[in-house]
Amino acid sequence: MITEMNSTEEHNNGWQASVKRILTELKDKPGALLPVLHAIQTEIGYVPGESVTLIAESLSLSRAEVHGVISFYTFFRSTRGGSHTLQICRSESCQAMGSRELESHAKQSLQIGFDQTTSAGDITLEAVYCLGNCACSPAMRIDHQVYGRVTAEKFDQLVSALRTNVIEVK
Template identity: 60%
Template structure:
């Protein structure tokens, strides 16, 4: 989905369905992201008006929580574990390699829209550190070379 082609009717439906709940902002943000994959900046005024909040308040919550995306995600989401076990087993070098190979930082998407790179605290694969996950499939003992193989395989699945 093009960032400019956001679905106003979906956003409005989520807002209308949740705006009367106590503490509705987070459920609305989750609902929009679940439906569209991200929270379009164009939806912020609609959310603010429905909840009688300022646009700055809504935007502040979106940017505070790293879970929320303001741009459409890639076709595949690649998570790199940043927990202590993975870090001690080469995770920091793997993160650097991944960012360089993909040409993006965390919370960004490759120029071709194929892969979004996200940090995660733990994938529960500590015995096989460092670990990554692509679209929920976990890989352990990931070296730079293995990372490149996994990414190449994912790209061919397009």
């Protein structure tokens, strides 16, 4: 087992060190799995499939149990997403204020569907069921930032600002 881990270590980009550190910090918490997965995704951006074995061993769970939890919760992803995650609320309050149209506009403008990433790799589009922003529907979220009363124009502005920033960062 140790040999296997060492050989994997050479082939990854350092996420293994992060996962190990996170496990050391959090493994003794009662019901540690969700906090562990959150910490890993916050740091690495996703939960690498290869980390399941490490997590399972550390928390005395089976790999099936860990995989089962990752796949149950929509928030956890097993592959890297776009640089930004853009979520559009599909719930009733937003529907009453035109979220169905906003959803079509977003898909058309980004040329992707839900749970897909743009070809440039900058945006992953997701559906979300309520952001608690119902008093200012329709709502969407870019990473952790929520936006209210989103029109097609506002959507375009926000996406454009996002893309400008991405270039600036480079």
